Amino acid sequence: xxxxxxxxxxxxxxxxxxxxxxxxxxxxxxxxxxxxxxxxxxxxxxxxxxxxxxxxxxxxxxxxxxxxxxxxxxxxxxxxxxxxxxxxxxxxxxxxxxxxxxxxxxxxxxxxxxxxxxxxxxxxxxxxxxxxxxxxxxxxxxxxxxxxxxxxxxxxxxxxxxxxxxxxxxxxxxxxxxxxxxxxxxxxxxxxxxxxxxxxxxxxxxxxxxxxxxxxxxxxxxxxxxxxxxxxxxxxxxxxxxxxxxxxxxxxxxxxxxxxxxxxxxxxxxxxxxxxxxxxxxxxxxxxxxxxxxxxxxxxxxxxxxxxxxxxxxxxxxxxxxxxxxxxxxxxxxxxxxxxxxxxxxxxxxxxxxxxxxxxxxxxxxxxxxxxxxxxxxxxxxxxxxxxxxxxxxxxxxxxxxxxxxxxxxxxxxxxxx
Amino acid sequence: xxxxxxxxxxxxxxxxxxxxxxxxxxxxxxxxxxxxxxxxxxxxxxxxxxxxxxxxxxxxxxxxxxxxxxxxxxxxxxxxxxxxxxxxxxxxxxxxxxxxxxxxxxxxxxxxxxxxxxxxxxxxxxxxxxxxxxxxxxxxxxxxxxxxxxxxxxxxxxxxxxxxxxxxxxxxxxxxxxxxxxxxxxxxxxxxxxxxxxxxxxxxxxxxxxxxxxxxxxxxxxxxxxxxxxxxxxxxxxxxxxxxxxxxx
Numbered sequence: 001x002x003x004x005x006x007x008x009x010x011x012x013x014x015x016x017x018x019x020x021x022x023x024x025x026x027x028x029x030x031x032x033x034x035x036x037x038x039x040x041x042x043x044x045x046x047x048x049x050x051x052x053x054x055x056x057x058x059x060x061x062x063x064x065x066x067x068x069x070x071x072x073x074x075x076x077x078x079x080x081x082x083x084x085x086x087x088x089x090x091x092x093x094x095x096x097x098x099x100x101x102x103x104x105x106x107x108x109x110x111x112x113x114x115x116x117x118x119x120x121x122x123x124x125x126x127x128x129x130x131x132x133x134x135x136x137x138x139x140x141x142x143x144x145x146x147x148x149x150x151x152x153x154x155x156x157x158x159x160x161x162x163x164x165x166x167x168x169x170x171x172x173x174x175x176x177x178x179x180x181x182x183x184x185x186x187x188x189x190x191x192x193x194x195x196x197x198x199x200x201x202x203x204x205x206x207x208x209x210x211x212x213x214x215x216x217x218x219x220x221x222x223x224x225x226x227x228x229x230x231x232x233x234x235x236x237x238x239x240x241x242x243x244x245x246x247x248x249x250x251x252x253x254x255x256x257x258x259x260x261x262x263x264x265x266x267x268x269x270x271x272x273x274x275x276x277x278x279x280x281x282x283x284x285x286x287x288x289x290x291x292x293x294x295x296x297x298x299x300x301x302x303x304x305x306x307x308x309x310x311x312x313x314x315x316x317x318x319x320x321x322x323x324x325x326x327x328x329x330x331x332x333x334x335x336x337x338x339x340x341x342x343x344x345x346x347x348x349x350x351x352x353x354x355x356x357x358x359x360x361x362x363x364x365x366x367x368x369x370x371x372x373x374x375x376x377x378x379x380x381x382x383x384x385x386x387x388x389x390x391x392x393x394x395x396x397x398x399x400x401x402x403x404x405x406x407x408x409x410x411x412x413x414x415x416x417x418x
Numbered sequence: 419x420x421x422x423x424x425x426x427x428x429x430x431x432x433x434x435x436x437x438x439x440x441x442x443x444x445x446x447x448x449x450x451x452x453x454x455x456x457x458x459x460x461x462x463x464x465x466x467x468x469x470x471x472x473x474x475x476x477x478x479x480x481x482x483x484x485x486x487x488x489x490x491x492x493x494x495x496x497x498x499x500x501x502x503x504x505x506x507x508x509x510x511x512x513x514x515x516x517x518x519x520x521x522x523x524x525x526x527x528x529x530x531x532x533x534x535x536x537x538x539x540x541x542x543x544x545x546x547x548x549x550x551x552x553x554x555x556x557x558x559x560x561x562x563x564x565x566x567x568x569x570x571x572x573x574x575x576x577x578x579x580x581x582x583x584x585x586x587x588x589x590x591x592x593x594x595x596x597x598x599x600x601x602x603x604x605x606x607x608x609x610x611x612x613x614x615x616x617x618x619x620x621x622x623x624x625x626x627x628x629x630x631x632x633x634x635x636x637x638x639x640x641x642x643x644x645x646x647x648x649x650x651x652x653x654x655x656x657x658x659x660x661x662x663x664x665x666x667x
Contacts, residue, residue, distance in 0.1 A: 320517060322593070324549050326513055411493040411494070412493040412494035
């Protein structure tokens with residue numbers, strides 16, 4: 001106890017005369033810490049946003065478009081363009097029990113959508129009720145997605161993307177209002193909750209006007225689908241599900257189930273895996289840059305500690321002459337290095353967390369696409385642990401090696417030092 | 419040429435009978451090896467200093483007297499020979515054991531004072547006691563006692579830069595006495611002082627000697643050496659003369 005007290009007392013004395021040098025050292029390590037905190041927090045935010053964004057399109061879903069056959073099959077030549085109709089999706093529901101949800105989709109671009117004096121050109125999609133859950137189109141409070149009755153009764157109801165709603169209604173409430181879609185009146189039943197969507201196959205969901213598939217078909221006289229969306233009971237088995245889709249549709253539409261080009265598919269599980277790997281790669285990259293920045297700070301500390309040892313060589317010699325043991329020389333220097341690193345680290349973390357919080361606040365208030373894409377920087381437990389571990393290692397190493405040099409000098413030699 | 423002259427002035431090459439020696443060196447050598455060049459700073463030094471002696475080690479610059487002081491004070495290790503300090507063989511001790519020996523048995527007074535400038539006179543004197551592990555209350559009493567002894571009771575909380583040269587050296591003497599060492603080693607203690615301050619400090623050493631302290635003084639000033647009781651002359655790394663100082667006696 002006395003020994004630790006002595007080490008602390010010696011450190012305080014040393015700290016007193018090295019104030020300016022220490023301020024510079026603390027600033028260097030604070031800068032390094034701030035860099036790693038910001039980079040790792042941005043990495044976390046970006047990763048979370050990537051993860052969220054990749055799910056924005058729909059989690060574990062497969063979007064299927066008709067393709068063109070590449071193989072001749074049962075008397076049909078190759079190069080045949082396929083078409084889906086609503087019954088094809090019904091057949092899939094009946095034939096493949098692994099399908100949990102499915103929805104046919106018909107799309108139409110350049111539709112005139114009017115409310116009051118506002119007139120816009122928007123894409124309109126006709127879908128089935130399962131589409132909302134499949135495509136993560138969650139209604140805002142006070143509204144709903146399309147339901148079975150809407151479908152059965154061919155109701156003229158619409159579910160608006162949040163951007164489309166904002167453009168039409170501004171801050172006003174939209175649910176219950178009547179809009180004109182290609183001169184036909186539709187009642188707005190719901191508005192989509194704002195979501196991050198990184199993948200899109202027909203424009204972002206926030207810009208769409210969604211109506212029941214039956215209404216779409218009746219109004220526009222369409223029979224063929226643009227695409228359909230399915231989700232299996234277990235998204236991990238999507239490969240099996242895709243094979244079954246080829247088999248069932250191949251039997252109905254008469255194409256070779258081995259003909260890959262007959263159908264075009266977007267498996268979001270696969271793309272989410274790719275996205276996750278990219279985000280991990282980005283996080284590692286940012287982490288490495290942050291760590292290197294911090295190591296530079298650490299090298300600065302070591303450099304300063306070497307200078308401190310050199311500057312104090314004579315003082316160390318005097319202490320040794322008076323009977324200071326190795327630990328009395330080593331201890332204060334290591335304590336000094338660790339204290340400087342800890343102080344710089346705390347300042348860096350506090351400032352870093354402050355900036356992270358400020359950015360999160362600004363991002364929440366902003367509509368900037370760039371900020372939305374960047375995600376909310378997050379100071380997670382992982383970021384904190386990485387930072388503290390790096391700080392500890394740097395502080396100890398930066399103090400240990402110069403201190404070891406200090407105690408390796410003979411007192412007589414140290415006393416001669418000018 | 420190794421000469422030993424005992425306190426009785428007999429020149430016989432072996433220590434005279436008396437109380438156990440504080441310093442007992444036998445065949446001590448020191449060679450500085452810088453790779454290409456080897457410099458023999460000390461060669462086969464035999465030296466015995468008994469309690470209460472006041473010895474001056476004199477010699478021209480480069481004669482090896484500072485090297486001898488470093489070895490006597492365990493600030494450096496010899497390359498040959500054996501050395502017992504107050505009964506303890508020090509040649510084989512490790513770094514920490516040597517630090518303990520310096521703390522308990524040796525008090526240093528340097529030409530350039532070697533006070534730590536950033537702390538007060540009080541704290542400078544306190545430092546060896548901290549290394550020894552002395553409790554706070556005992557430390558305070560001891561430091562106040564020492565400050566009074568060197569006539570600086572009212573200067574304890576001044577930093578060295580706020581003190582005169584003579585006062586700084588008095589603080590250094592007080593620091594040297596802090597752990598009540600068996601031996602006081604002084605390296606040109608008046609070298610950086612004006613004549614008056616030098617006389618004061620030398621008077622302090624004489625007072626300590628009169629109290630029974632064992633003091634080894636390194637100097638090239640023959641006038642100072644004449645105020646000690648024994649003069650050891652060193653030249654080219656060898657003791658060339660070791661005699662009692664009849665003038666002081």
